[in-house]
Amino acid sequence: MTLEALETTQNFALFRQHAVRRIEAVLQSLLPDEHILPARLHGAMRYSTLGGGKRIRPLLVYATGLCLDLAPEKLDRPAAALEMIHAYSLVHDDLPAMDNDDLRRGLPTCHKAYDEATAILVGDGLQAQAFVALSEPDWGVDPQWQVRMLAALALAAGSRGMVGGQAIDLAAVGHELALPALEQMHLHKTGMLIRCAIQLALCAAGVEENSEQGGMLLQYADRVGLAFQVQDDILDEIGDLQQTGKAQQGADRSRNKPSFITLLGLKEAQNYAQRLLEEALAALQSWQHEADHLRALARLIVERNK
Amino acid sequence: MTLEALETTQNFALFRQHAVRRIEAVLQSLLPDEHILPARLHGAMRYSTLGGGKRIRPLLVYATGLCLDLAPEKLDRPAAALEMIHAYSLVHDDLPAMDNDDLRRGLPTCHKAYDEATAILVGDGLQAQAFVALSEPDWGVDPQWQVRMLAALALAAGSRGMVGGQAIDLAAVGHELALPALEQMHLHKTGMLIRCAIQLALCAAGVEENSEQGGMLLQYADRVGLAFQVQDDILDEIGDLQQTGKAQQGADRSRNKPSFITLLGLKEAQNYAQRLLEEALAALQSWQHEADHLRALARLIVERNK
Numbered sequence: 001m002t003l004e005a006l007e008t009t010q011n012f013a014l015f016r017q018h019a020v021r022r023i024e025a026v027l028q029s030l031l032p033d034e035h036i037l038p039a040r041l042h043g044a045m046r047y048s049t050l051g052g053g054k055r056i057r058p059l060l061v062y063a064t065g066l067c068l069d070l071a072p073e074k075l076d077r078p079a080a081a082l083e084m085i086h087a088y089s090l091v092h093d094d095l096p097a098m099d100n101d102d103l104r105r106g107l108p109t110c111h112k113a114y115d116e117a118t119a120i121l122v123g124d125g126l127q128a129q130a131f132v133a134l135s136e137p138d139w140g141v142d143p144q145w146q147v148r149m150l151a152a153l154a155l156a157a158g159s160r161g162m163v164g165g166q167a168i169d170l171a172a173v174g175h176e177l178a179l180p181a182l183e184q185m186h187l188h189k190t191g192m193l194i195r196c197a198i199q200l201a202l203c204a205a206g207v208e209e210n211s212e213q214g215g216m217l218l219q220y221a222d223r224v225g226l227a228f229q230v231q232d233d234i235l236d237e238i239g240d241l242q243q244t245g246k247a248q249q250g251a252d253r254s255r256n257k258p259s260f261i262t263l264l265g266l267k268e269a270q271n272y273a274q275r276l277l278e279e280a281l282a283a284l285q286s287w288q289h290e291a292d293h294l295r296a297l298a299r300l301i302v303e304r305n306k
Numbered sequence: 307m308t309l310e311a312l313e314t315t316q317n318f319a320l321f322r323q324h325a326v327r328r329i330e331a332v333l334q335s336l337l338p339d340e341h342i343l344p345a346r347l348h349g350a351m352r353y354s355t356l357g358g359g360k361r362i363r364p365l366l367v368y369a370t371g372l373c374l375d376l377a378p379e380k381l382d383r384p385a386a387a388l389e390m391i392h393a394y395s396l397v398h399d400d401l402p403a404m405d406n407d408d409l410r411r412g413l414p415t416c417h418k419a420y421d422e423a424t425a426i427l428v429g430d431g432l433q434a435q436a437f438v439a440l441s442e443p444d445w446g447v448d449p450q451w452q453v454r455m456l457a458a459l460a461l462a463a464g465s466r467g468m469v470g471g472q473a474i475d476l477a478a479v480g481h482e483l484a485l486p487a488l489e490q491m492h493l494h495k496t497g498m499l500i501r502c503a504i505q506l507a508l509c510a511a512g513v514e515e516n517s518e519q520g521g522m523l524l525q526y527a528d529r530v531g532l533a534f535q536v537q538d539d540i541l542d543e544i545g546d547l548q549q550t551g552k553a554q555q556g557a558d559r560s561r562n563k564p565s566f567i568t569l570l571g572l573k574e575a576q577n578y579a580q581r582l583l584e585e586a587l588a589a590l591q592s593w594q595h596e597a598d599h600l601r602a603l604a605r606l607i608v609e610r611n612k
Contacts, residue, residue, distance in 0.1 A: 032465055037490075041465055041473035092430060097422035116403035120426070121465075121473050124398060124433065128464030131437050135457035143449035150456050151441035158434030159338055159347055159427075167347035167427050184343075 012296035016059060023058040024050065026076040027083060030133045040114070044122045045129070048110045049087040056228070056301065057082040057197045063293040064201035064217060067284075077139060078149060078200035081130040082193060085157045088126035091119050093166065127157065141204065149203045156196035165189025169257070177258040183226060185258075190232075191225030216283045220294065223280035227302050230273040233259040235305065237266055277302045318602035322365065329364040330356065332382045333389060336439045346420070350428045351435070354416045355393040362534070362607065363388040363503045369599040370507035370523060373590075383445060384455060384506035387436040388499060391463045394432035397425050399472065433463065447510065455509040462502035471495025475563070483564040489532060491564075496538075497531030522589050526600065529586035533608050536579040539565040541611065543572055583608045 027049055034043040058079035065075045094101040094109040095116065102112050111119035134150055141149075155161055165188025172185060198221040202214050209218060236259065260269040280298040284291040333355055340349040364385035371381045400407040400415040401422065408418050417425035440456055447455075461467055471494030478491060504527040508520050515524060542565065566575040586604040590597040 036466065038465070038470050038473040038477065040477065041470060045465060088430075092426055095426060097426060117476050118473070120398055120401060120403060121469050121476075123430070124394075125465035125469040125473075127430065127433050128460050128467075128469060131456060131460035132464055135453055135460050137450075137454050137457055143453045144443075146453050147441055147449045147456075148443050150437060150453075151443055154434050154437035154441055158438055159344070159351060159431035160342065161434075163427050163431040163434060164344050164347060167344040167424070167431075170423050170427075171344065171346065 012293055012300075015063070015293050015296075016300075019059050019062045020055050022062070022072065022076070023055050023079050023083060026080045030077070030080050031084075031129065041118065041121055041125060044110060044114045044118050045125055047113060048091050048122055049084060049126065052105045052107070053083075053087075054304075055083065056297075057086055057193060059297055060194065060197035060221075060224075060294075061201050063297055064198050065204070066293055067217065067287055067290045068201060068205035068207060068213070069290075070201065070205050074141065074204045075201060077133050077136065078197075078204060081134040081153055082197055082200065084126045084130035084133065085153070085162070086193060088123040088130070089162055089166070091126070092123040095119060098166075098170075130157070142206065145203045145206055149200050152196055152199040152203065156192040156199075161188055161192035161196075162190075165192070172258050174256050175258065177263070179263060182258055182260065182263060186226060186229040187222075190229050191222065194225035194228065195221040197221070212286075216286060220280050220283040220298070223276045223283065224298050224301055227273050227276035227280065227298070230260045230269055230276065231302055231304060233261050234266065234269055234273065237261045273302050318599055318606075321369070321599050321602075322606075325365050325368045326361050328368070328378065328382070329361050329385050329389060332386045336383070336386045337390075337435065347424065347427055347431060350416060350420045350424050351431055353419060354397050354428055355390060355432065358411045358413075359389075359393075360610075361389065362603075363392055363499060365603055366500060366503035366527075366530075366600075367507050369603055370504050371510070372599055373523065373593055373596050374507060374511035374513060374519070375596075376507065376511050380447065380510045381507060383439050383442065384503075384510060387440040387459055388503055388506065390432045390436035390439065391459070391468070392499060394429040394436075395468055395472070397432070398429040401425060404472075404476075436463070448512065451509045451512055455506050458502055458505040458509065462498040462505075467494055467498035467502075468496075471498070478564050480562045481564060483569070485569060488564055488566065488569060492532060492535040493528075496535050497528065500531035500534065501527040503527070518592075522592065525589040526586050526604070529582045529589065530604050530607055533579050533582035533586065533604070536566045536575055536582065537608055537610065539567050540572065540575055540579065543567045579608050 031046055031049060032042045034046055036042055061075050061079040061082065062072055065072060090104060091110045093099050094104060095111055101109050103109060107113070109119070110122050114122070130153065131150065134153060135146070139146065157163065159167070165185055168185040169189055177185065195218060198217045199209065202209060202217065207214050209215070260272065264272060277298055281295055284294055287294075337352050337355060338348045340352055342348055367381050367385040367388065368378055371378060396410060397416045399405050400410060401417055407415050409415060413419070415425075416428050420428070436459065437456065440459060441452070445452065463469065465473070471491055474491040475495055478487075483491065501524060504523045505515065508515060508523065513520050515521070566578065570578060583604055587601055590600060593600075
């Protein structure tokens with residue numbers, strides 16, 4: 001897992017393996033040790049963050065860094081902060097009052113492995129820890145850009161971002177949404193955090209969002225974010241039990257949640273995901289091979305089967 | 307509610323009134339409007355934050371600012387961020403899986419006024435919003451100090467601060483704690499956020515924690531933080547139902563939680579609170595009248611009856 005490997009490898013499978021190992025090690029070091037009091041809480045925070053997951057957001061951060069000629073050590077904290085926010089959101093989403101899921105990636109969800117009160121606190125603690133990771137005063141990035149990273153993360157994670165999307169999602173159960181409203185929900189729920197992965201890499205490189213590079217990469221992010229959710233709905237429809245690791249197939253539909261499938265049908269949703277993929281790739285036109293891993297990631301997201 | 311009034315008034319009652327009105331107005335402006343989507347979530351976030359509470363942490367921020375000769379507009383965002391963290395912690399603490407309280411200040415708790423899923427998201431959204439408030443890139447403070455404020459808040463709010471204290475508290479139900487362990491719990495649960503109020507004011511003034519001024523003010527904060535909790539336990543023992551606004555008197559003891567009362571008895575706990583008050587006041591010796599409101603706040607905390 002050398003830095004050179006991350007920077008130079010042309011092989012996406014190898015890049016992915018290295019980056020996933022790297023973020024795992026970074027998370028290991030940035031999460032409080034489970035010997036630190038309160039030990040049970042810290043153990044539960046580690047249980048909910050380490051050892052699994054596709055690490056899509058960190059992969060996006062590292063792959064964007066290659067387009068911006070950034071060393072991966074400038075991206076470790078942003079990648080880890082995003083993953084902690086993502087992990088906390090899963091812990092809270094799984095709670096009985098929310099999606100009430102017992103299994104996640106084939107393992108007991110946090111409130112099942114521990115208890116409900118602990119799971120609430122794990123989510124709360126992971127959110128704070130994301131901001132601990134990103135606000136390290138001795139990190140060595142320009143503090144003006146560091147403040148902008150923190151602002152981007154807070155906005156993407158909060159009520160006008162991920163948490164807001166979750167609230168819109170809950171309110172939408174049993175309702176039919178038109179395509180713009182459904183896209184608005186997903187823009188909040190998953191799109192903002194995926195966009196944030198690119199924003200954080202731009203900040204780490206000192207590149208403005210409204211620059212030509214910034215605009216193109218954010219356009220990529222928005223298409224990929226939406227494609228991610230369309231594919232999620234497709235998988236929920238066709239994915240088999242073992243591959244998704246969820247306890248119940250078609251769970252969303254059975255609870256009468258609006259989805260791209262109920263709205264477009266399976267075939268049209270698959271076409272839509274392909275179109276979004278093409279638009280994401282088009283946004284990367286001005287890059288040569290430096291953007292190959294971002295291209296492969298977009299394909300991975302649309303063609304994933306779990 | 308002029309700024310001059312906050313800066314010059316020698317009258318604590320007037321200072322308190324002005325500062326409470328000021329933080330209410332600041333929170334109004336820094337919380338997302340309830341017309342912004344998702345409107346119900348934003349309404350619930352405002353319901354859980356506005357229109358009540360003692361505002362102890364903002365009062366501490368503003369009163370510390372007077373000792374450091376700081377204009378209140380430099381303190382609005384830190385005061386609001388702390389209050390949002392405090393508000394979110396109450397919403398999550400009240401949840402059925404935690405303290406299961408139906409009333410807070412005589413009004414339905416968030417999960418009663420709305421629903422449990424919304425209350426989880428309200429807490430999550432308020433925590434993020436605290437970091438939104440403090441990471442405003444155009445705020446006009448030195449970004450190096452702004453990063454340090456964000457780091458202090460994240461640490462104080464997280465698993466090695468407030469959330470950690472909550473976890474220790476939950477684990478302590480049914481156990482007897484020795485005085486050091488009980489103090490350790492409260493240092494996390496309430497003490498770190500009170501200390502953070504002083505830390506944020508120090509950052510706003512560009513004063514190092516390990517300077518003479520910084521050291522003294524933090525010593526004040528630590529004594530006040532502990533006194534706050536001792537008095538809380540005293541009130542839980544003797545406070546009458548109407549004044550605390552809680553549905554059940556002596557609720558903590560009935561659930562067999564360790565407290566300063568079970569450990570020291572009522573009389574000795576009262577003596578302890580007085581001793582902590584004296585130590586807090588002693589830490590302010592080198593200030594003249596500029597510290598009068600901090601002194602009055604310490605007395606208010608120890609002598610409050612709700």
